[in-house]
Amino acid sequence: MKKDYKKLLVIGSGPIVIGQAAEFDFSGSQACRSLREEGYSTVLVNSNPATIQTDPDTADRVYIEPLTAESVAKIIEKEGIDGVISGMGGQTGLNISAELAEKGYLEKYGAKLVGTQPDAIEKSEDRELFKETMESIGEPIPKSRSVNSVEEAIEAVRYIGRYPVLVRPAFTLGGTGGGVAYNEEELRDVCSHGLAYSRIHQVLIEESVLGWKEIEYEVMRDSKDNCIIICNMENLDAMGIHTGESIVCAPCLTLSDDDLQMFRTASIKIIRALKIEGGCNVQYAFDPVTHDYRVIEVNPRVSRSSALASKATGYPIARVATKIAVGYTLDEIPNRITGNTSAAFEPSLDYIVIKIPRWPFDKFRTVDRHLGTQMKSTGETMSIGRTVEEALLKGLRSLEIDNIGLDPIDMPDEEIHAEFTHATDRRIFAIGEALRRGWDPADIAKETCWDIFFVNKLKNIIDMEKKVRNGTLTESLLRKAKEMGLSDLNIATIRGDMSEWDVRRLREDLGIVPVYKMVDTCAAEFAASTPYYYSTYNGVATEVRKSGRKKVAVIGGGPIRIGQGIEFDYCCVHGVMALQEEGVETIMINNNPETVSTDYDISDRLYFEPLETEDVLNILKTEDVDGVICQYGGQTSVNMAVDLEKGLEGTEVKILGTTPDQMDVAEDRRRFTDLMRRLEIRQPPSGTAYSYDEAVAIAKQIGYPVLVRPSYVLGGRAMEIVYSDEELSTYMETAVKVSNHHPVLIDKFISDAIEIDVDSICDGEDVYVGGILEHIEYAGCHSGDAAMVMPPYNLSQRIIDEIVEINRKVALALEIRGLMNLQLACKNGQIWMIEANPRASRTIPFISKATGVPLAKIGVKVMLGHKLREYGLSGYRPIDHFAVKESVFAFLKLPGVDPILTPEMKSTGEVMGIDPDLHTALLKALMSAGTDLPTEGGVYITVNDLDKSRATEVARSLADMGFTIYATRGTSAYLTRNGVKNIRVSKSGEDSEPDALDLMRAGDISLIINTPSEHSGAVRDGHNMRRKAVELEIPYITTMNEAEMSVGAIAVKREKELSVKSVQEYHDLRF
């Protein structure tokens, strides 16, 4: 132990939001391990239950509590914490630390900030101080001024001298609310938006360096002033597109050593001037013509870029930064990769790394896809190759956006030009397409502001594509195509005369197989023991040394996207841990650089690879594994099971757990319906339509409302509830293309039902129900978006018993070995089966945190043949406290999305509120999700006729607490008749009464309760109001269940002082 601390607190980053994803689970977990390794007593706080860092064994005490200064202060007081580590929780962690200091909590409880100090944070975050600091060391920054109003902004542009200018809000995540203004009108608009987002109501107006190269350096410094560069990175997309939205390569490729050393020297000067102890990220703009540069930004903490740099180089930045924070110097920290050197070195790469962002536009079809200074991507993929082309194609194949590689794109020439100058997520495909059409790389480079080096790399891919299309697939051509990075499927698709399997067979017969190289931080200069590999066809020798031990591979979840969040990474990591506990060697395959699963410390061997059948099969064969787990990586891995089984035919490799055939029973509607009939379990009537007429007929037969969706997409995409023939026809025309190959699935929608999620483990004989979760919203809202309560608070014991029995029957019938998730609906005392998922579900980590039972681990042990009774688990045991899951949405960042919840998932992350009292747990969950329930003010109520009587009681309680009630005509009359005093208002612009939108803008409304009537036309009517509520951050409730629960939470907030309790305390109480 270096410096003497009694107890250290690590602050996490809360839910996954755009701009802040799994990278902080990775850094926070590394930090905790790093501290405990040194013997420090460690406490962690985070509101996100889907993280590895909130596992009870990550820290001595783990708190799943709201990330507010007040609740963190309570933890500091209760635990007697004397050191707070702020740099591991992203901007959230830094902001809370700043608040703890400002509000005097640190002083009050005698705690210090450990690592980078508040003044250093301020110097890099406060624009004026940053500017002063850079000027004092002679580092150039873009001309700029901080302003607090639009008028000041216009004045600032006069000082800068030209448009365009950038508008950057101070203290926000991922550039929220920023933008580019090309003229005064745009400036007024972007600036007022930006001011609203800034925690300190301040934006920076800045000289534009649009079109310059964007370069990043990851720097570390210790208390002895030793400075090292971990990695430099080059954005393929020029300045003007946020680095989180850019394709990035590491190391920099198109800069000379002279220029790279210039940036290195500048980075070291900067980290010294800011007195940062730990890691920081410096971003530069570099003019490729004049070689002039500007310092753009410094992040005085670990960041998404540092997570990428860690994975790209093998250097554990968060771990080392944590040790520096508690006083170690770089030369005192051992380098675990070489085993006998220190952390005071700079990695040298002998491969090329490419990062590609993953955007949610497949889910949000109405959102503006243009990329800019504001982040819209939810996640990213990283790929490693020995050439740029190989790495790039691997990256594109890892995105899971239904592409095969650098796919053709159906786009007229003008639109391609538009992509070049004003990029969307499709730009790289547009460049590929332009090259396919024979455009000159030099022109493309000029228009896109890409370096021609990278354009020519894409051209190499397109040229190879042409050779493969037109030539004979000789051994030499096939080898060259594989060296270029084309997948078997890509080759098959280009040729059109063979299948992926044909290519595979031909390739294997010719002995064209990938070799595996090690990521070792030192370009092979030293013998290293990093168990971290990537594949390449650009080499002859493989470095994997097979062991004779029993081995199992776990297939990861790929990039974070809507519907496929950090929950699956949690499950994968637990899968690995369970295998290790059983003495089995573990192999992790994944391509997401943010996550804990791709920390090379987690598994025995890590493969950074695309998650496609070809790549996974190659690894399974090279490693000669005994088994593979497909159930833990969400849809990514589940979808692969059948193909893997096919590819593994004739080998000894087993797909562990539930068989692919049984998984198919659950996925295939006909087989599943047969099973339900046999088990006598109710299912909503349904049908499959191959034409519009058939769809109408089926809907008529089963009765509206119906749930419709295309058969060929998963995860709730393009899923809608329709209430009439008319709506059905609109849906069929706009949302899907129905055909013989692509039918539409139609289910009876059970309105006003309570939806229930059940997660369980089955060993073939016994079934253990890990948790039953009751949704607060009615059925019809995607379970990934729904707020849920555990244990159920509305269901009778008879219903619960019946649920447990149904679950048992289904699990045994599907011969589940491992985990299963059921989605059920309950109405009028009847239970309906919605779907069965024979795999790890999104709710596994939540339930595990709420109960203390590590479901994912036990699931794997069961797959290996253990029995539930060995762990004393059977039946169902309710918990005696409440855990509430709330979802977190990106509506603020994605203008154009209707913030109403539908069968299509929209949330990016989740939080948990845990408390012995139901309403307190809900309040904590809402606080963690950023919903600030009011304790006073005005409530605007407009509900449909069916909800009017329940709304009256809600309004009465709120009025009794002193709230002013505003209501629209119908609701108002009903309330008045039932003795609730209220003020009648109009929907926007209706008549002479006060207008609801005006009241919202004036700040008179602090809560909205709006239950839409039962058809989607009206649902869409409220769109403007909902968007406005999102922008003004007014809590918005759309169901009566939610309204009643919220009233309870408001009462708690008004009357009760919240207390904090660690998960260890909850579970000690239970066991």
Add this chain to the structure above:
Amino acid sequence: MKSYLVLEDGAVYPGHSFGFESEAVGEVVFCTGMSGYQESLTDPSYKGQILVMTFPTIGNYGTAEGFSQSDSVHCRAVVVREHTVHPSDSYRGKTIDEFLIENRVPGISGVDTRDLVIRIREHGTLKGAIIHDQDAIQETISKLRSMPAPSESDLVSEVSCTEIQRFDEGKEYTVGLLDCGEKSRILKNLREHFNVIMFPYDTPSDVISDSGIQGILISNGPGDPSHPNILKGPVRTVSDLSSSMPIMGICLGNQITALAFGGNTYKMKFGHRGCNQPVSYDGRIYITSQNHGFAVDENSLEGTGLIADQFNSNDKSIEGMKHRDLPIFTSQYHPEAHPGPDDTSFLFSRFLNVIKGEYR
């Protein structure tokens, strides 16, 4: 054209010829720098060597006049995984292919360079050849085995200047630069502080001491520092000058200084070549640029008056020395960088302070 890298241990790496079309023989060494390939190619210390680049794609930003460290390419051949045909146009220079053709040096691409590096790491530096005729492989292997190591020839004489050159910068002090194959950046750094007189490596010490300089820098260079011509040339010169003026040594200059005071040098297994070598000095860590295959033996320094005061953090080998009583200091690494980090460029201003008598 098909091309083969053949090694004395019998290993053969097939690839494709690029650059100048010719065959080559040399000592195969690897460099782990990720950028600065042109600086390395033109570094005279690579004389006699076949240079393997560990970074897999070389030539990405082309070449430009200002990057060269001498007026030609010195390594005998270059081995890469891939050379870039269409580089970035930011520096508006020739491609690496054109650059090598112009310098009449062959390259081989398509080699599994990582596997090759692991081989060198495990076996130590190997003699190798680049040939075009597949049928000549066996014969080449036997030739390589019987051939003396290229580092044993008098390589310094091939790269040193042959005439005394003066660079008057109007500075207060004038120093000498004993050119054993200096990188032009050393001269450039010196000229920022001094007037410089550059001497051929075999200039007699009386000529040097009569030239009126106030100090001398012994440069980097190729080959074995204990080669007879080095012993009777620069080593004797340092020995003669050591009591009369401040001396700074870089790389080979560090080894020459050790030999001049009676120390010994040895050949390393595969040396240090790259831009990321950590050096521990005065309780701090500096990241340095290096290119050497020989090192000073620490045990041999006892009683010489030289004190090793800088060490490589990885293998603890000597990275720098100073003299107990005399104004003499050296570094095994390259403070002039190019390629590599500028962390230790302060050594040049220190040399000025030493000459001024302000630093000891």
